[in-house]
Amino acid sequence: MRIGLFIPCFIDLFYRDVGIATLELLERLGHSVAYPEAQTCCGQPMGNSGFIGECGPVEALFVRNFDSFDAVVCPSASCVHHVRNKSNLPRELRARTYELVEFLHDVVGADKLPSATFPHRVTLHNGCTALRSLGHESVPELNVAFFSKPRALLARVQELELVETERADECCGFGGTFSVSEQAVSARMGLDKVTRQARSGAEYVVSADMSCLMHQAGSASRHGLDLQFIHIAQVLNA
Known part of the structure; x- marks a missing residue:
């Protein structure tokens, strides 16, 4: 192709x-x-x-x-x-x-992915658009059977341990121009998100949306949280 x-x-x-x-x-x-x-x-x-x-x-x-x-x-x-x-x-x-x-x-197809190894504990962040507009994963407000495309891909990565973040489907507060027009609300939502991520015990937060990770990384850095942020492409290509 x-x-x-x-x-x-x-x-x-x-x-x-x-x-x-x-x-x-x-x-x-x-x-x-x-x-x-x-x-x-x-x-x-x-x-x-x-x-x-x-x-x-x-x-x-x-x-x-x-x-x-x-x-x-x-x-x-x-x-x-x-x-x-x-x-x-x-x-x-x-x-x-x-x-x-x-x-x-x-x-x-997930089974066609090349081999990858990422020996770290990670937690998954699905951006709002990926979750609710592109259907990356089932959302709790809909009564449908659970599915997750990024989890299916990450399951192919050797030595990767996936841990759960509480209320992981909630927005991190970035929202593009929302983070400019509603700066204080955006910053607090970011803090809430990265605090829960740190509580999960993860070393890395992985996502298909680098814009969300940019916002979260800034929040984690400002508040001294020991988290790293990485795009799923980098993990699958590791």
Whole structure:
């Protein structure tokens, strides 16, 4: 499969190791992966603020960058949610744009993952968009049988111990522009989240959403909590 690698702005600027791990993981699965160097923001910040019409130029660029690929894969649920469910991009291109976890679980299959070893105790954080918009895991407010795509992937990693965080499905307070417009509420939600994570006994917090981890890492650092934060691509590629 010929894959176009869609890397969010903040990962490109601050967490390039996550983009590299995503690339290496997809290549280890035997796919041909290309990174269109002309890619820019997908338009999510503007779209979330109500400026859907102003997203037109970046959406046109997205089409030019990614229309020729069999699939577009991105290590960020919120960006994929915007592209797939909120943008004015062509329907066919939206349908073949995948977040990394759902691509590995739904398209590739967990049993096809390359071997990985991560000898640490970790706890899982599912971002709100991954949980409630992309269906990474069943949510407690719905009466459905339990399932978890990231847990199925992490179960393939040798020597990894998964521990539970109390009320793990609750928002960490980041919420994109919410953390700017409601700074005090966001900061308190972040503190509550990382306090519960530290109480779990985990060494690492793993998530498919680096934006959530950025917020949580800042909160943990400010309050002196001994936690490390890592994207699931880095664990699966370890």
